[in-house]
Amino acid sequence: MADCVCVVSEFRAGNFRRVSFEVASEGRRVADALGLPLYGIAVGSGVSDKAEELGFYGVDKVFVADDAALEHYVAETYVPVMAEIIQGLNPAAILLPASVDGKDLSARLAARLQAGLAQDCTEVVCENGVLKAKRPIFAGKCLAWCEWSQGALPMISCRPNVMDCKAADASRKAAVEKVDAAVPEARSRALSVDLDTSGKVELTEAEIIVSGGRGMKGPENFTILEELARELGAAVGASRAAVDAGWRPHSDQVGQTGKVVNPNLYIAVGISGAIQHLAGMGSSKFIVAVNKDPEAPIFSKADFGVVEDLFNFVPVFTEEVRVLKSTC
Amino acid sequence: MNIVVLLKQTPDTESVIRIAGDKRSIVTDDLKWIINPYDEFAVEAALRLKEKYGGTVTIVSLGPQRVVESIRTALAMGADKGVLIDDEVFEGSDSLGVAKALAAVVREINPDIVLCGSRAVDYDLGQRGPMVAEILNWPHLGLAVSLESDGAKVTIERPIEGGKVTLEVDLPALVTMGGSHAVWNPRYASLPGIMKAKKKPLDVKKLADLGLDASEVSGDAARIRITSLEPPPERAAGRIIDGGLDTAGKAKELVRALHEEAKVI
Numbered sequence: 023m024a025d026c027v028c029v030v031s032e033f034r035a036g037n038f039r040r041v042s043f044e045v046a047s048e049g050r051r052v053a054d055a056l057g058l059p060l061y062g063i064a065v066g067s068g069v070s071d072k073a074e075e076l077g078f079y080g081v082d083k084v085f086v087a088d089d090a091a092l093e094h095y096v097a098e099t100y101v102p103v104m105a106e107i108i109q110g111l112n113p114a115a116i117l118l119p120a121s122v123d124g125k126d127l128s129a130r131l132a133a134r135l136q137a138g139l140a141q142d143c144t145e146v147v148c149e150n151g152v153l154k155a156k157r158p159i160f161a162g163k164c165l166a167w168c169e170w171s172q173g174a175l176p177m178i179s180c181r182p183n184v185m186d187c188k189a190a191d192a193s194r195k196a197a198v199e200k201v202d203a204a205v206p207e208a209r210s211r212a213l214s215v216d217l218d219t220s221g222k223v224e225l226t227e228a229e230i231i232v233s234g235g236r237g238m239k240g241p242e243n244f245t246i247l248e249e250l251a252r253e254l255g256a257a258v259g260a261s262r263a264a265v266d267a268g269w270r271p272h273s274d275q276v277g278q279t280g281k282v283v284n285p286n287l288y289i290a291v292g293i294s295g296a297i298q299h300l301a302g303m304g305s306s307k308f309i310v311a312v313n314k315d316p317e318a319p320i321f322s323k324a325d326f327g328v329v330e331d332l333f334n335f336v337p338v339f340t341e342e343v344r345v346l347k348s349t350c
Numbered sequence: 351m352n353i354v355v356l357l358k359q360t361p362d363t364e365s366v367i368r369i370a371g372d373k374r375s376i377v378t379d380d381l382k383w384i385i386n387p388y389d390e391f392a393v394e395a396a397l398r399l400k401e402k403y404g405g406t407v408t409i410v411s412l413g414p415q416r417v418v419e420s421i422r423t424a425l426a427m428g429a430d431k432g433v434l435i436d437d438e439v440f441e442g443s444d445s446l447g448v449a450k451a452l453a454a455v456v457r458e459i460n461p462d463i464v465l466c467g468s469r470a471v472d473y474d475l476g477q478r479g480p481m482v483a484e485i486l487n488w489p490h491l492g493l494a495v496s497l498e499s500d501g502a503k504v505t506i507e508r509p510i511e512g513g514k515v516t517l518e519v520d521l522p523a524l525v526t527m528g529g530s531h532a533v534w535n536p537r538y539a540s541l542p543g544i545m546k547a548k549k550k551p552l553d554v555k556k557l558a559d560l561g562l563d564a565s566e567v568s569g570d571a572a573r574i575r576i577t578s579l580e581p582p583p584e585r586a587a588g589r590i591i592d593g594g595l596d597t598a599g600k601a602k603e604l605v606r607a608l609h610e611e612a613k614v615i
């Protein structure tokens with residue numbers, strides 16, 4: 023019999039990333055379904071001071087490895103430290119963030135623990151003590167339910183921005199236990215970390231995204247999307263055509279070979295809606311398309327479509343949003 | 351520098367995916383197969399390293415006989431030789447089983463660096479690279495959007511949420527590739543390249559050649575499996591905002607609809 027459910031948190035630049043709280047909330051649901059306590063694993067530099075916050079989201083007790091050598095994620099140091107903690111806990115399941123670092127960590131940790139990993143899941147269910155996880159495959163063209171064989175340790179990485187996050191209950195603090203983990207010698211290291219401090223919203227975490235495609239005609243025209251994005255508090259994305267043309271950095275690319283995004287609202291401007299683009303944004307809760315071609319395939323996926331020249335329409339639309347924001 | 355690229359063959363990204371009668375697999379009969387785009391970035395990165403430091407590029411893949419075609423494509427791009435692990439025992443294997451097989455081949459080749467895609471566009475398991483590195487007990491760096499080397503170490507840039515990290519590793523090491531076509535711009539196979547590729551060595555290996563036991567890597571050994579597939583939810587037909595409105599009228603109506611109906615702004 024297992025003793026707990028484990029959730030792995032992600033700590034960066036002095037704070038837990040939000041996805042940690044989503045994973046903790048999901049972990050709480052799984053732990054309750056299995057009738058087990060929920061333990062958190064928090065690894066990083068300076069993480070001890072914040073560890074009890076995981077309790078706000080349902081974690082009972084947090085095991086903390088706090089070391090200056092763990093400031094930046096490198097699999098070579100994180101994996102052995104986490105594996106050592108987990109091996110002492112005998113979990114029924116481990117939930118992790120399917121963030122950039124989380125997916126990398128999950129894979130290596132699964133190999134170390136000889137566990138079965140369901141990566142980038144959008145749903146977890148527990149029926150009669152049996153776990154099942156759902157994950158999009160073939161770029162969201164199909165959804166797969168995964169199950170584990172008898173005796174296998176289930177590991178589930180959770181796609182950010184998809185699973186419900188509990189409201190923080192600040193009265194519920196987690197117990198914290200510091201672990202003296204030996205950080206191994208590593209042949210890999212972080213030389214520098216550049217975090218954007220401009221307050222720009224990251225695409226994979228954005229509530230609203232305004233994306234431009236080949237219809238934008240040139241890099242300078244993206245200013246009209248940026249203005250709209252500013253009014254909406256949105257992030258700006260792009261199609262591969264716009265990225266390949268060098269108008270936008272590849273970190274802005276949405277799609278099968280770009281980022282998979284899950285915003286509440288996705289506004290596709292001058293984007294035709296190729297299958298590889300839909301693969302990255304098709305699960306957005308609400309989709310708006312602006313395209314001058316009424317036959318553009320994007321319209322068949324959009325909740326609202328506007329057939330207009332974007333250069334006429336977007337500035338007027340931005341103005342209308344501004345009016346709305348100033349009146350409510 | 352001796353380089354191994356782990357390559358997976360995937361359906362073309364344009365493919366329509368149909369669920370098979372068993373509800374657990376997809377219909378593969380009419381699919382067009384390509385090199386997983388991220389693995390193609392790895393081939394390109396490997397060829398650039400070879401151009402700088404010499405050595406050989408070996409393509410290692412696991413799958414049925416049709417994968418030979420993708421390996422030949424990589425050979426036509428400029429890789430030197432190929433190894434295909436083709437054995438029915440891997441039917442239903444999980445990522446760990448596949449990684450054990452790939453690692454066994456890599457161990458035998460004993461390269462300076464292993465490159466592969468950070469994910470594959472089919473089952474999107476996102477596990478192969480880190481798992482192979484773990485089995486080899488090598489360091490790995492993930493999601494490289496740039497890759498520089500002085501022959502003894504490798505430096506990459508890795509995008510993370512809201513920024514980027516520059517990472518360095520001493521060889522031997524494994525690197526998984528991220529980025530886009532714009533970053534890697536994989537070269538095409540030239541006609542002379544295609545002719546030459548036909549004569550390059552391509553080894554086919556069975557389980558017994560890997561020194562592994564079926565009980566470690568077969569479908570029966572899988573820790574996790576797909577039990578059912580379902581189509582994604584249909585999106586309800588959308589509405590074109592028109593009603594004979596002019597540009598300003600449509601903008602007003604869209605804002606109203608997003609605010610009052612969809613409640614997303």
Ligand SMILES: Cc1cc2nc3c(=O)[nH]c(=O)nc-3n(C[C@H](O)[C@H](O)[C@H](O)COP(=O)(O)OP(=O)(O)OC[C@H]3O[C@@H](n4cnc5c(N)ncnc54)[C@H](O)[C@@H]3O)c2cc1C
Nearest residue numbers: 235236237261262263277278279280292293294299314332
């Ligand atoms: C392996 C592979 C991976 C890929 N990965 C991705 C990916 O990750 N992301 C991605 O996006 N694509 C990807 N693609 C590319 C994809 O197939 C399309 O080529 C691409 O999405 C097209 O981008 P687009 O819609 O901006 O351009 P186009 O298809 O050229 O569409 C431009 C649209 O703008 C409209 N337009 C033009 N001018 C105006 C105007 N003034 N006002 C309003 N509308 C206007 C046009 O009517 C048209 O519909 C991939 C392709 C392959 C083969």
